């Protein structure tokens with residue numbers, strides 16, 4: 001039995017998803033015999049001890065503070081002891097290494113990847129550089145930096161399209177959840193897409209458009225891989241609405257793939273996990289160009305969605321683990337150390 005600090009909510013667009021995941025994890029860890037302290041981080045970054053009876057979880061309650069460097073969790077005059085942290089946080093300030101750094105300083109074990117893999121997986125350009133170096137095929141891409149781009153937007157886009165073809169996908173380098181991402185065709189539309197992505201940060205990734213199936217693999221420390229799943233998006237691509245709003249988007253487990261392709265994509269996922277120095281868990285996402293280059297890695301998510309119907313748990317459930325066993329395993333992995 002461990003005392004688990006369950007951190008959820010956070011300052012990203014995936015705040016709600018995180019709150020939903022937290023309820024499922026809270027119940028599962030309780031079932032496994034752990035004592036769970038739910039702490040919600042609101043959209044301003046404030047920490048709150050949450051009343052676990054109040055469903056769905058919301059980041060509100062009694063104000064809590066984490067003290068550094070000793071990592072004590074303080075609520076008024078109370079000092080709430082805990083053994084391990086489960087940060088079910090997505091995107092910036094949660095999944096990008098910053099929160100992981102806080103718990104490194106505090107000397108507290110935590111579920112999931114450490115500072116380095118979290119930070120580099122969050123940057124779509126750096127992550128692709130590492131995949132290429134590791135010999136894991138990925139789509140062609142170019143980086144656009146705001147300051148350079150503004151000096152010659154049209155010239156930059158013309159040269160990009162020459163290299164990448166058209167349409168392209170335009171993404172802020174350091175977000176998740178499809179925010180700020182667009183598919184664009186032709187010089188004017190691509191310029192608009194870059195302007196949009198630049199609203200979220202100075203660094204933008206422009207990729208060739210891949211026409212293929214979307215196959216994902218869940219990985220646990222080891223690395224061990226689950227049977228792959230496939231995204232069937234309600235929209236033309238897996239945009240924010242298709243991910244979170246449209247109930248007709250569907251995640252199929254196991255993905256319908258020949259045995260040899262299953263083995264291949266699982267091996268690629270394990271290699272990607274190792275290449276970023278992954279630990280604990282990750283979901284590795286691929287495109288599958290059936291009549292072309294085969295599997296192309298798109299990204300690694302170091303804290304994937306974790307609701308009971310999210311892809312990551314569904315893939316493990318499809319591989320013979322229960323949701324509660326999975327949550328318990330993650331806590332055990334964290335306590336075992338790197």
Ligand SMILES: Nc1ncnc2c1ncn2[C@@H]1O[C@H](COP(=O)(O)OP(=O)(O)O)[C@@H](O)[C@H]1O
Nearest residue numbers: 139169175176177178179207208209210237238
């Ligand atoms: N190069 C591409 N070609 C085709 N579709 C893409 C490409 N890049 C992204 N997409 C689509 O956009 C979605 C979101 O992009 P992704 O890179 O996964 O960003 P996020 O980190 O926000 O999930 C993907 O799931 C896919 O549907």
Ligand SMILES: [Mg+2]
Nearest residue numbers: 177178285299
């Ligand atoms: Mg994605």
